[in-house]
Amino acid sequence: VTYCIAIRLDEGLVFLADTRTNAGVDNVGTYRKLHVISPAPDRLFVLESAGNLATTQEVLHRIDRDLAAPGDGPNLATVAHLFEAALYIGALSREVAASHEGAFGNRRDATATFVLGGQVGDGKADVLLVYPEGNYIRASDERPFLQIGESKYGKFLLEVGVHAEVDMVTALKVALSSMVSTARANLSVGPPYDIGIYLNGTHHLEEFRVNAGSPALERLQEFWSNRLRDAMDELPPISPADFSADAH
């Protein structure tokens, strides 16, 4: 499947995405799911994608086509606000999925879900989740992160470790921890992982890739294994007084 994270901090934005795709165990591939679109000096967009791979690719191609040959409709060079970019991408996503779903019947799902992050002009940098239906929500102030794909395994670490005031390196470490524990639990998520770091006001994304076997990943995996094993040895006592025996 996929696992992508986007975090909104006071300083900027952090993005992390795996690269594994599969259409059955015989057809496991590696595709970027973190895409950077930089159509003008005053704006930067980061798009993370989950769901039908063909749909996400066609949406990206249509975004590029609209930039190369602008028509009457919106495109990413002309939208005035980040939410307008989300609605534009949502409309493309619906259109592409609808154009193929007749051929799919009930057997498979042609829809895709996106996380859109970035900044337009001096508007607020933000991260938005774009639903297959074409509408969107922004990450909440209390839990300033979004996840798409296999989000359940790694949600707990993000909830404990991420707040708006956290610095960007710590947020990246927490995101990588969440990614590593998800990949351990679910074979359909795996390295290499793509990282994007955005500092507010720069309109530029720093991109990195972490490969399987990277020392950083191995340190994190070992750290969490040791920490959890130590914790298991020190779990607080339970006693019969904690329970009621009348279970019925």
Added chain:
Amino acid sequence: VTYCIAIRLDEGLVFLADTRTNAGVDNVGTYRKLHVISPAPDRLFVLESAGNLATTQEVLHRIDRDLAAPGDGPNLATVAHLFEAALYIGALSREVAASHEGAFGNRRDATATFVLGGQVGDGKADVLLVYPEGNYIRASDERPFLQIGESKYGKFLLEVGVHAEVDMVTALKVALSSMVSTARANLSVGPPYDIGIYLNGTHHLEEFRVNAGSPALERLQEFWSNRLRDAMDELPPISPADFSADAH
């Protein structure tokens, strides 16, 4: 939804189930999902249920009816092996779901999934997952636990903390930790929690209930919050050397 755990240890079996059910936020209820069936002195069955609540209840009623008025078919007093009990329950489950699914159409799912644990005579005590299709698998030797319902959030703790040689109290603490972190992440899982402890060869289940606000639950919640927060402060360093900048 539901979250149920069953663990097979060298000493015996540990069961843990939440009690929350919902059919929409207006209709949240509390129902036992851990059921004990003790149809003869030489055998004990524990049934945990997830999925359509009406189907799980009708399956339990049919089990009782077959015990009260045995026919030509199998029942839980006569099966010679635990796997035969699983196949019997699987057949009931398919029958009940099939009898209602015409009325459901595609709108909802009439199927149920069960975990069956226990011991028949001096056969091996075991835990089996009974699929809606009526077949079953046993917990693996490497990861001797089964989960049904909202299993993803709490899988990591079970994987780290549970092996066959773990003692039963530790296994129960790990199971409660997994339950507490699931309930924190997902509103559809919640207390009270039902606990069953089975010592090999006894053909008797010790049952307990943990209520919301129990000191044991509060100690576990606080323990994990503190441990994770401490860990976040001590995450191993990452450096540019861990990454490759050529992300494309």
